[in-house]
Amino acid sequence: MYNFNxxxxxxxxxxxxxxxxQQRTLxxxxxxYITENRQKLVEKWIxxxxxxxxxxSVKFFKNTKNPFDNPVGSxxxxxxxxxxxxxxxxxxxxxxxxxxxxxxxxxxxxxEFTPSRAISFIFNIKHLLREExxxxxxxxxxxxxxxxxxxxxxxxxxxxxDTYGKCREKIYLLRINQAKNSLKxxxxxxxxxxxxxxIDPESQT
Amino acid sequence: xxxxxxxxxxxxxxxYSIPSDRWQDVPTDLTLGNFCYxxxxxxxxxxxxxxxxxWSPADDDWKLPDNWEKIIYEGFKExxxxxxxxxxxxxxxxxxxxxxxxxxxxxxxxxxxxxxVLRAELLRSVYRKDFTTAGKILGSIxxxxxxxxxxxxxxxxYFYQCSECRRCSVYCPYGIxxxxxxxxxxxxxxxxxxxxxxxIEPVAxxxxxxxxxxxxPHAFKEMIEFFCDDIEEITGIKINPSFNRxxxxxxxxxPSGDAFADPGTYTMMGYxxxxxxxxxxxxxxxxxxxxxxxxxxxxxxxMKRLNGKMYAESKRLGVKWILGGECGHMWRVINQYMETxxxxxxxxxxxxxxxxxxxxxxxxSTKMVHITEFTADxxxxxxxxxxPSRNDKFKVTYHDSCNPARGxxxxxxxxxxxNGVCNNFYExxxxxxxxxxxxxxSGSGLNTEEIMDLRMRGGLPRANAVKHVHDKFGVNLxxxxxxxxxxxxxxxxxxxVPEVGVAGxxxxxxxxxxxxGEIERTTDLRFEPLNEEEE
Numbered sequence: 001m002y003n004f005n006x007x008x009x010x011x012x013x014x015x016x017x018x019x020x021x022q023q024r025t026l027x028x029x030x031x032x033y034i035t036e037n038r039q040k041l042v043e044k045w046i047x048x049x050x051x052x053x054x055x056x057s058v059k060f061f062k063n064t065k066n067p068f069d070n071p072v073g074s075x076x077x078x079x080x081x082x083x084x085x086x087x088x089x090x091x092x093x094x095x096x097x098x099x100x101x102x103x104x105x106x107x108x109x110x111x112e113f114t115p116s117r118a119i120s121f122i123f124n125i126k127h128l129l130r131e132e133x134x135x136x137x138x139x140x141x142x143x144x145x146x147x148x149x150x151x152x153x154x155x156x157x158x159x160x161x162d163t164y165g166k167c168r169e170k171i172y173l174l175r176i177n178q179a180k181n182s183l184k185x186x187x188x189x190x191x192x193x194x195x196x197x198x199i200d201p202e203s204q205t
Numbered sequence: 206x207x208x209x210x211x212x213x214x215x216x217x218x219x220x221y222s223i224p225s226d227r228w229q230d231v232p233t234d235l236t237l238g239n240f241c242y243x244x245x246x247x248x249x250x251x252x253x254x255x256x257x258x259x260w261s262p263a264d265d266d267w268k269l270p271d272n273w274e275k276i277i278y279e280g281f282k283e284x285x286x287x288x289x290x291x292x293x294x295x296x297x298x299x300x301x302x303x304x305x306x307x308x309x310x311x312x313x314x315x316x317x318x319x320x321x322v323l324r325a326e327l328l329r330s331v332y333r334k335d336f337t338t339a340g341k342i343l344g345s346i347x348x349x350x351x352x353x354x355x356x357x358x359x360x361x362x363y364f365y366q367c368s369e370c371r372r373c374s375v376y377c378p379y380g381i382x383x384x385x386x387x388x389x390x391x392x393x394x395x396x397x398x399x400x401x402x403x404x405i406e407p408v409a410x411x412x413x414x415x416x417x418x419x420x421x422p423h424a425f426k427e428m429i430e431f432f433c434d435d436i437e438e439i440t441g442i443k444i445n446p447s448f449n450r451x452x453x454x455x456x457x458x459x460p461s462g463d464a465f466a467d468p469g470t471y472t473m474m475g476y477x478x479x480x481x482x483x484x485x486x487x488x489x490x491x492x493x494x495x496x497x498x499x500x501x502x503x504x505x506x507x508m509k510r511l512n513g514k515m516y517a518e519s520k521r522l523g524v525k526w527i528l529g530g531e532c533g534h535m536w537r538v539i540n541q542y543m544e545t546x547x548x549x550x551x552x553x554x555x556x557x558x559x560x561x562x563x564x565x566x567x568x569x570s571t572k573m574v575h576i577t578e579f580t581a582d583x584x585x586x587x588x589x590x591x592x593p594s595r596n597d598k599f600k601v602t603y604h605d606s607c608n609p610a611r612g613x614x615x616x617x618x619x620x621x622x623x624n625g626v627c628n629n630f631y632e633x634x635x636x637x638x639x640x641x642x643x644x645x646x647s648g649s650g651l652n653t654e655e656i657m658d659l660r661m662r663g664g665l666p667r668a669n670a671v672k673h674v675h676d677k678f679g680v681n682l683x684x685x686x687x688x689x690x691x692x693x694x695x696x697x698x699x700x701x702v703p704e705v706g707v708a709g710x711x712x713x714x715x716x717x718x719x720x721x722g723e724i725e726r727t728t729d730l731r732f733e734p735l736n737e738e739e740e
Contacts, residue, residue, distance in 0.1 A: 056228075057315035060306050068634045069306065071669035072315065106701070110661040111314060112234065167700075171661065174696040175654040181467070 030141055033133070034088055041132065042084045048124040049076050049104075052117065072107060079104035083156065087125055088145075092152045094159070101159050109167035119160040126153050228323060229330075229350055233362045235262045241365050241653055244405035249398060251409045252507070257398035262361060267354065273397055274352060278335055280396045284389055285336065291389055294381045295332045298322065304373035304383065309644050310366055313662035321373035321383040324363050328390050331356060361399055364390035366659065368648035369502070369534075370607035375640050387649075392504045400503065404650035407499040411511050415492045416461035417499060422491035428464045429489065432474045439732070441724035444481045446489055449522065453488035454559060456519050459530025459576075460497040460688035463709075469691045471730040472531055472709030475718075479580065479711065482720045483560050483588060487528065493518035496532040497688060501542075502650040509546045512538055516550055519572075526556035527573040531709050533648065533687030536575060537612030544570045561586040575609065577686060580714060581618040584625040590719035595726065596627035598737045599682040601713070602674045603632070604667065604694065605642035606687035616640070619686055622710055626717035631678045637670035647693035660693065661700050668701035675702050683707050 050061045067074035082100035086092045108118040240262040249256040304321040311319040333340030333349035340349030369384035407417030433444045463469040493515045500507035553572040556565040563582045609615040646664025674680040694707045
């Protein structure tokens, strides 16, 4: 009985080791696949964003490489590239994702998109990776990886929503300030209104 | 510049599919936020323009007059007869596409109707239908289309989404001036009473009080005196400028924004300090109290009427020549239209700087010299005592305002002045400055708050280049020589590069100028500490 237990334990441990090895190989395959195909995947994601613009503009946004001639295209490319690095992580760096998200959302917040369309490009990576990896590496490790991606995408949507809100708030502030600034300064200068003077810290002591 | 693609990349990039929608069928978005508010009836009436009862571009029915088609047809015909340039611009375009990706509104929005070629096509298609044989017979095959109320709406939307900056014209092999096409489009719309208030109100104000903001003479004088008090507090020197003084050598005219809107007000202080320092014999006018000319954005007739005021005042005061402040489109009016419009101004003399003796032959006809030409000449001749270190907290870049840059070729003088008055000057990338400069996104009367989104996306290419020099060199100040820029660029920076402020060049001149008998300066013209450490 004792011997049997030891044998069973050994068999079990060997099985576990084998599975672990197998998993590791698959994970390595997955990592290798992602690394090797990174450029292609990023480009596909970029293409899906650029295609949200009118058909006649897609070519310009895609192909004009000078960032000063094509700030929209280059912003999209830069942001998506950085976002891709985050979305494939098991644990996403929130600060980095935030930084990467700001330029692209700041841009789309003042273009002719509804709020949902402005940030919906983030979802595209989910379908894109599922489709690509599903074809290439049908395995459980891929499932787990995609689960991570999906939760990262969820997090990214929240970041994008916050950024979008912040940008719109800024636009309304700019609109209000344009009217307010010119008027208030005028009233002060014309001595129609008089503000409380600044407190001089020295005179207080 | 567009990168040259490798052959295989080029083939890959060709999209052979037929676009799903013809451009003619894509509806124009005229929901709130996508258009400028229409002109108020009282302002239209004041100017003798077609006055329309209250309406909104968001309405389905714009209640056009019954004979609107005839009005447009006759108006178009008259302009084709009057302006040979318009006829050429309508006929000559070969659709090479060189202009297509040069417009800041297209670059920022991706809306194909903001490609200058297509924006012009909005007018051209109607021209073909009504004025060319091929268009009359072949219709849409020859690129012609019938004028309908939908077309009028499209014109209104897109001719008020062009800031007449003329960047596209720089690239056109035929030199088609798309700004002039926009101007014609706006003139035709005006025949139906379709103007925008942000333009027409300043024009009406200018007619009544002499400036866009409607500042009355006494208030204008008080504002200038207020600046003089500030200057005294900063420098210890009291300045007493004269107003409407007959017999002065020079009349100084600047946009009224410099008298009433920050940061233009600091630029105004800079002018006053400079003139005091060199002992210039000049006067200000409370009648010709506006350099800007929103008539340029309305019609040639309106532009002429407003421009005439500056010359009528110079004649009345008997000045020898006019010195003009930091304004944008004023210089396009002066440089490109003045001579045949109100000029030549033969009752004045060819401008000669009383300080250096330099004769400004470039202004021989208009008799009007740009302040940066004048100041650059002073610096060149060592007539100014300058301490550029007073601007050391600033890392400055320069935005070429579209009209002085492309409309009069003023490229080097502002840079010369900047290099004379500050130690840290950095250029933005080559394809975004000088004649290739990007518009602020709010020119030609579009700096109104209701289209803030459009302004932000139109100004993106400019802001993007500023961001680059901010990230690379730590630039924190954007200098410019246009009042619209000084109003439009602060919110643009605030949205895209909030770390960068905006200033007129003569504000920096005022900071650096060492005036005779001045007290030790502790603050700049904004009453902020001279150096960052003191903050």
